[in-house]
Amino acid sequence: MVKVGLHFGHQARKRNPKMAPYIYAEKNGIHIIDLIQTYSHLKQVCQVLAQNAAQRKTFLFVGTKKQAAKLVANTALECNAFYVNQRWLGGMLxxxxxxxxxxxxxxxxxxxxxxxxxxxxxxxxxxxxxxxxxxxxxxxxxxxxxxxIPDIVIIVGQPEEMNAVRECKKLGIKTITILDTDCDPSLADLFIPANDDSVRSLKFIFTQFSTAIQQGTAKAVTKQSLNSKQFKSK
Missing domain, CATH: 1.10.287.610 (Helix hairpin bin)
Known part of the structure; x- marks a missing residue:
């Protein structure tokens, strides 16, 4: 996690006060994110993703920042989810x-x-x-x-995706958000405090997301297959 830079936040002057509990320290004017909390939140989110995937829930990845766009599309395709990576059109949901x-x-x-x-x-x-x-x-x-409309929306770049955040809030759709130090945790249902600007950081997190969703989906397929066999044997 340190190697891929998950701990690097924004400049201290850009801090959202609500992110204070997830900041470990300030170094050279840059906030350092508490990776113990990052790990804990990431583990919790992956469990939720796997559980929901096992229940055949649908996922929508949202991230239109230049450094996130390609990763958002690739990850969604990898785990059979949906994505928006260019522009959030008003009223999309x-x-x-x-x-x-x-x-x-x-x-x-x-x-x-x-x-x-x-x-x-x-x-x-x-x-x-x-x-x-x-x-x-x-x-x-x-x-x-x-x-x-999807069951869960996964958001990267909260400040840039506020229209998506508001639409999810209005419709009661659960959101999972990667929160950098300039974000607002009160607007996310579940979140991971982490660097949301680095491609390496995002790739690390998205890999965990994709694996969790695929594992949950595999469980659902196995369960369906077993039920089908039991039904035929009767």
Missing amino acids: TNWQTMKKSIAKLNELEAAEKRGLFKTLPKKEAASSKKRKDRLEKYLGGLKNMLT
């Missing part, structure tokens, strides 16, 4: 019915492109359809198979 229509349009345009239908359209119309498809893919590509 609170106006889900409208968002579903946009996702359906994206799937429709993708299917049309795969069938070669764009090539049969007039040049201007084909270009317009391609442009629309690419835009929808950019912002909604990680939600293509999400049929309902």
